[in-house]
Structures are given as structure tokens and as C-alpha cells.
Amino acid sequence: MSMYKTKQQRQLLDFFLKNISSQFTINEIVSQICPDDGAGKSTIYRRISKMVEDGTLMKLRGEDGKSTVYQYSGEGTDCGEHFHLKCTSCGKLIHLNCSQLDDIRTHISDDHDFTVDVKKTVLYGICSDCKKDKE
């Protein structure tokens, strides 16, 4: 399969590494990486899908509930190990490293016989900053 390391593959990975805590839509990625927009959009789609498959990226639903955004979750992160909180107001993604939260998985597994897939799960809500703004 992905045996070749092409320029485009490296560009894409670099882009996410440089913006390791940010999320982007396909269009944002395309316009940031491709010279004069539009070029290579299908390649971006193809590559992104594979990166989601192999865990390099997380696929999330945007704040508006319509768009799809992607964020790096590969090496260097422990995104396969912890839960994520996503603010539905500002879009921020919070990595939740917390032993108590890990207990939840054990609890759900033991008591509800359901194996939670942390990589696919995002808890949506309102972050502290946005909470303040509303006051």
C-alpha cells in the first residue's frame, strides 16, 4: 500500500505537525497546502482517509454540526489513550489525561459490557472560556 513517501504526503503530515492542536476542514487544508487552490483536492481526500484509518488523524464533527474537521492524533500524542472534550461553542479540543476518566472505560466495560473506542469518541460541551463569556 502506502510504500512511497511522496512530496504531497510529507507536506500534509508536516502541515498537521506544525498545527498539532488545531483542526482543519478539507478546504482549509487544500488552500493551505496547494498553490492556487483546487489543485490536488482528490489527493488530499485520499490521503486524509488513509491517515484517519491508521490513526494519524482524528475525524471530528465541526462546531456547526455539519462540517467535518481533522486533527493530528498520531505519534507524539496519546490520543489513542485518553478522551477528548470538544467545545461546541469555540471548537477547541481538549485532551483529557485523567485517571478518573480512564476508570470510566473500565466501568463501562465491566458493568455495561461495552468496549468504548476512545479514538472515535468525543465528549461535546462548553469549555470554561466560553462559559465565562456567557456571563
Place this chain on the structure above:
Amino acid sequence: MSMYKTKQQRQLLDFFLKNISSQFTINEIVSQICPDDGAGKSTIYRRISKMVEDGTLMKLRGEDGKSTVYQYSGEGTDCGEHFHLKCTSCGKLIHLNCSQLDDIRTHISDDHDFTVDVKKTVLYGICSDCKKDKE
């Protein structure tokens, strides 16, 4: 706004009430409700959006990670009060009434200063039945 109770509105609500624990894509809804398919699809879209807004329906991502499915979550359910587990293998949605899970919300709220919105959150993973099948 929604002051009129039209035939279509009632049909749609009845359909979800009759299939209170199932999920449907827009196309499935359209073909089940509309006589000879295709008819009134835009009405379905318009009405579904409103039902999601007012909490009558939950909007979920389908098993394939691409499609969007809807399930009843209005009166008679306590879907605004508990978490949901969704099996990424068979698509089943599990309503998680469990005090320990409620503690999670308190914990995240108190210790992580983040207010989880239960209605928008779904925990994805593998249910017991599908786990067995793999053995």
C-alpha cells in the same frame, strides 16, 4: 414558528414513535413515509432539522462514519439525561442510565471546568453482542 400541525409533521413523528429505538437516514425516512419516493424530501429535511433543534431527535453519525442517522429522543425517553453508547459494528444505540456515569459529568464539570452536553455526546465502541461474534 412551528404552530401548525400538518399531516406531514404527524406522519414523521408517528414514524419515529413506532420505531422508537431505531435509527434512520434521511433516505430511509423518505422512502418509508413518502408514497413513491422522492416526494417531499425537502420537507423531511426541514422538519428533521427542527426536531433536532428542539430535542425530539438525536443526530448521530452512522456506523460507516459517513452517513447521518436520526433517532427519537423526545418525550418518553430521558435522552437528555443520560449518555448513549453506540456500537460501531452493528449500529445499536444503548441508553446508559447509570449513576456512576452521571458522576462523570460532575467530575468533568468540577475538575476540568467543562460542561458536557449529554445530548450531543455519544460514546462509540463495540457492544457485547458484537464482541461475542468476533470470538
Place this chain on the structure above:
DNA sequence: CTAGTTGCAAAGAGTTTGCATGGCG
């Protein structure tokens, strides 16, 4: 009667696919 609602068709947005070309190893 009046304003919200519906149906249709057309427009839009997002994503996928076929095929010839290009580039990695």
C-alpha cells in the same frame, strides 16, 4: 383570510472515481 408549510426543481456543497501522467524506489 393569513402566515407558516409543503413540493418540486434547481442550485450548492462535499466527496468519490476513472484515467492518463508523473515520481519513488
Place this chain on the structure above:
DNA sequence: CGCCATGCAAACTCTTTGCAACTAG
């Protein structure tokens, strides 16, 4: 040199929107 990856354009699917006809209250 062989094969996978890329780019482009066309095809597709899903969803939204404009507008005239309709209907509940």
C-alpha cells in the same frame, strides 16, 4: 523500469434554497 500516487475533470450524493400552491387555525 514497474507500480503506486497524483491531478484533473466528471460523476455522485447529500443538503439547501427559491418560489408558487396549499392548508391549519
